[in-house]
Amino acid sequence: xxVDATVAPTTARRSLGEVLGVVFGxxxxxxxxxxxxxxxxxxxVVVLAFILSPTQPDIMQRVVIILPQVIIDGLVRGFLFATIxxxxxxxxxxxxxxxxxxxxxxxxxxxxxxxxxxxLVSTGTLExxxxxxxxxxVILVAMAFCGMLAVTVERVAYRPLRGAPRLVPxxxxxxxxxxxxxxxxxxxxxxxxxxNARYQTPNFGQPIQxxxxxxxxxSVPVILSPRDLIFIVAATIMLVVLNYVVNATKLGKAxxxxxxxxxxxxxxxxxxxxxVALTFLIGGALGGAAGALFGLRxxxxxxxxxxxxxLKAFTAAVLGGIGNITGAMVxxxxxxxxxxxxxxxxxxxxxxxxxxxxxxxVAAFSILILLLIFxxxxxxxxxxxxxx
Amino acid sequence: xxxxxxxxxxxxxxxxHALKGISMxxxxxxxxxxxxxxxxxxxxxxxxxxxxxxxxxxxxLFNGKRIDTLPPHEIVKLGIAQSPEGRRIFPRLTVLENLExxxxxxxxxxxxxxxxxxxxxxxxxxxxxxxSQKGGTLSGGExxxxxxxxxxxxxxxxxxxxxxxxxxxxVLVEQIFEIIQTINQQGTTVLLVxxxxxxxxxxxxxGYVLQSGEIxxxxxxxxxxxxxxVQKAYLGLE
Numbered sequence: 001x002x003v004d005a006t007v008a009p010t011t012a013r014r015s016l017g018e019v020l021g022v023v024f025g026x027x028x029x030x031x032x033x034x035x036x037x038x039x040x041x042x043x044x045v046v047v048l049a050f051i052l053s054p055t056q057p058d059i060m061q062r063v064v065i066i067l068p069q070v071i072i073d074g075l076v077r078g079f080l081f082a083t084i085x086x087x088x089x090x091x092x093x094x095x096x097x098x099x100x101x102x103x104x105x106x107x108x109x110x111x112x113x114x115x116x117x118x119x120l121v122s123t124g125t126l127e128x129x130x131x132x133x134x135x136x137x138v139i140l141v142a143m144a145f146c147g148m149l150a151v152t153v154e155r156v157a158y159r160p161l162r163g164a165p166r167l168v169p170x171x172x173x174x175x176x177x178x179x180x181x182x183x184x185x186x187x188x189x190x191x192x193x194x195x196n197a198r199y200q201t202p203n204f205g206q207p208i209q210x211x212x213x214x215x216x217x218x219s220v221p222v223i224l225s226p227r228d229l230i231f232i233v234a235a236t237i238m239l240v241v242l243n244y245v246v247n248a249t250k251l252g253k254a255x256x257x258x259x260x261x262x263x264x265x266x267x268x269x270x271x272x273x274x275x276v277a278l279t280f281l282i283g284g285a286l287g288g289a290a291g292a293l294f295g296l297r298x299x300x301x302x303x304x305x306x307x308x309x310x311l312k313a314f315t316a317a318v319l320g321g322i323g324n325i326t327g328a329m330v331x332x333x334x335x336x337x338x339x340x341x342x343x344x345x346x347x348x349x350x351x352x353x354x355x356x357x358x359x360x361x362v363a364a365f366s367i368l369i370l371l372l373i374f375x376x377x378x379x380x381x382x383x384x385x386x387x388x
Numbered sequence: 389x390x391x392x393x394x395x396x397x398x399x400x401x402x403x404x405h406a407l408k409g410i411s412m413x414x415x416x417x418x419x420x421x422x423x424x425x426x427x428x429x430x431x432x433x434x435x436x437x438x439x440x441x442x443x444x445x446x447x448x449l450f451n452g453k454r455i456d457t458l459p460p461h462e463i464v465k466l467g468i469a470q471s472p473e474g475r476r477i478f479p480r481l482t483v484l485e486n487l488e489x490x491x492x493x494x495x496x497x498x499x500x501x502x503x504x505x506x507x508x509x510x511x512x513x514x515x516x517x518x519x520s521q522k523g524g525t526l527s528g529g530e531x532x533x534x535x536x537x538x539x540x541x542x543x544x545x546x547x548x549x550x551x552x553x554x555x556x557x558x559v560l561v562e563q564i565f566e567i568i569q570t571i572n573q574q575g576t577t578v579l580l581v582x583x584x585x586x587x588x589x590x591x592x593x594x595g596y597v598l599q600s601g602e603i604x605x606x607x608x609x610x611x612x613x614x615x616x617x618v619q620k621a622y623l624g625l626e
Contacts, residue, residue, distance in 0.1 A: 260479060271461045
């Protein structure tokens with residue numbers, strides 16, 4: 001075991017290439033899953049259309065016309081689930097506990113965004129500020145508010161129960177979820193916001209025409225609405241930044257170390273309570289930003305809008321392998337594409353007998369059940385924990 | 389004044405009374421070993437010193453200051469590092485990242501960090517070849533080296549080693565014990581917990597014998613080696 005003199009001295013400083021590698025490795029994996037899901041699902045619908053084309057001559061055209069729009073829709077849904085799923089998976093990674101109040105953090109992000117928009121409307125400044133400034137403002141305010149809220153929830157409702165049996169903090173989380181819902185309802189109905197708060201935005205301009213598809217003698221424009229574009233860009237930036245923080249900074253490594261072995265992390269001088277608070281802060285901020293963007297996209301928010309996206313994001317986190325950060329993003333994107341395709345194509349392929357939009361949720365939760373049966377550890381999850 | 393002192397320490401696991409009044413001292417520059425059979429309370433003693441367990445009675449003093457009320461990360465800051473039983477490497481961090489976690493309290497861009505890293509990688513050349521490998525893929529011996537190296541990265545005055553020879557091939561055990569001696573000669577005080585009493589007593593200055601949560605013997609390592617009771621119970625000699 002002689003020392004090899006040619007081995008270069010090992011430094012802690014990484015080259016730019018290495019940093020890019022650890023940050024964009026997971027992003028590349030995510031990209032592979034995005035392209036993979038889009039291509040394979042598109043192939044499936046095209047093959048199905050081909051099989052059905054002898055009986056329904058126009059089905060191929062009907063399928064292909066909406067395909068680019070469905071893919072964009074899948075991407076938006078996927079990024080929505082991914083940003084929420086990160087909050088579930090990070091907290092699970094560190095505490096091995098499902099924070100069921102996370103869907104409500106998402107909802108409150110939407111309410112905070114609507115409040116900012118309402119204040120701007122009532123002061124008459126909404127139309128005069130640039131759209132980009134507006135988007136940044138609602139995102140940052142929602143991130144700050146929801147990050148702090150998530151930290152407070154942890155401090156009040158979860159930390160005192162740290163040593164308790166597993167079911168106890170879970171019940172506390174469900175209680176917290178109900179409390180946040182009703183608090184939001186109370187605040188909204190007793191202020192001018194109202195139960196269904198409008199979420200007004202400046203004019204984002206015309207839809208962007210990406211390209212024109214030639215289908216025989218028809219040319220079909222493929223358009224991307226500015227709101228979808230905002231969502232996709234903002235979510236992409238957040239996912240890349242999160243990957244940088246978790247994989248390339250010392251604090252991010254401390255988060256991973258704490259997730260892998262909490263007592264040993266504390267022996268390294270890591271204040272594990274601070275790390276737990278930090279994971280809630282990051283997860284809450286991401287959830288809040290997702291809520292603000294979601295509300296902005298659909299134009300209205302209400303106190304119960306967190307339930308279904310929250311459950312689906314949880315499904316996405318399990319789909320990717322709970323506790324695994326890249327897995328949560330991958331799971332979100334895969335689930336988003338599946339849902340978008342079911343929503344768009346189910347009625348076409350069943351000759352209108354089943355409405356796709358109504359059955360998209362069934363599809364999402366069927367996937368959760370099938371996955372739990374056949375691959376409980378998720379797409380990227382580890383087979384078992386390696387604790388000795 | 390002793391560097392590290394335990395005064396009548398009682399530690400419990402729930403209702404189980406694991407340490408029944410341990411008193412011991414570790415002087416600066418020493419290698420002190422704690423020997424005893426399975427379940428005697430050796431690991432519990434180390435975990436009580438490093439703050440993972442809180443004593444219900446008694447106190448732990450470090451440089452004359454009471455530390456048993458502090459959380460583990462504060463105790464590390466004062467200069468007590470533990471290489472835990474079963475090594476407890478972060479399996480999905482690389483070797484370098486594991487060492488970086490050991491230096492969590494320090495600036496990893498500083499020349500001091502660089503010097504610490506070089507010292508550890510010189511003590512354990514095997515780790516230098518494995519820096520970018522995930523901790524979980526190392527062999528048992530390599531993981532033990534990483535656990536000790538990681539503890540050294542915290543710049544300890546006292547190094548607590550919990551069963552560093554466990555599960556290792558005899559040739560590696562020999563090597564690890566040599567390295568422990570080197571670390572001690574470089575100025576780090578060592579408190580060594582071992583089931584391999586013969587090896588431990590061959591490098592230690594003093595030793596304590598622990599039996600079901602109580603210290604039954606304390607003496608210099610040489611005297612313990614010659615003690616009839618120790619020879620029968622722990623050294624396997626007739």
